[in-house]
Amino acid sequence: MSMFGDGLDQAVQKAFTKSAPKSAGPQMRYLVKQLKGTKAVAELLGMSQRQVERYVADKAKHPRKDLAARLEREVKKRWQPQIRAKARQRAATTGGIVIDTQARIGYTAPIGSTDEDRLRHLTVALPPQYAARLFEAQEQGATDQRLQEIAAEALKEVYFQDSGRRAGQLEEVRFTDIQHLEFGL
DSSP states (O other): OOHHHHHHHHHHHTTOSSOOOOSHHHHHHHHHHHHTSHHHHHHHHTSOHHHHHHHHTTSOOOOOHHHHHHHHHHHHHHSSHHHHHHHHHHIIIIIOEEEEEEEEEEEEOOTTSOOOOEEEEEEEEEOHHHHHHHHHHHHTTOOHHHHHHHHHHHHIIIIISGGGTSOTTOOEEEEEEEEEEEEEO
């Protein structure tokens, strides 16, 4: 599971104006329309083309838990692309993004300062350039580790260094043992 990637997706999904289909038949029909055929959907979901057709025709209605989760995830990934793009654009140019996290956070700093990792709960509004970097990296298929590094850089700059007003010697922020992570636009 991709904690950072999923968190960014959930933040964008809050901008949806219409909710995605909830049951298997409509979800399957939506994916067939998006991917232009039952064969592509079968490959995407790792199932037979015949089974996809059964869901499309409402002959099958109750998928196994793992298939239901994959189906919902794939529909939401494609749902309302223009609204998704606008929400990302707004965050990356004017709105920024809010990160709410409870994690073990520490930093590398010069000798004599308290740099020990400790569990912190932070809610920090990050400026648009960090939202842009996070969304760009996500679209280019960045790993969760890379998204975590970008978030750590953002926390270093905005929270620990107060945009250059303090902690100038701070070298690196460590962001580990994440217990809670949520993004808001």
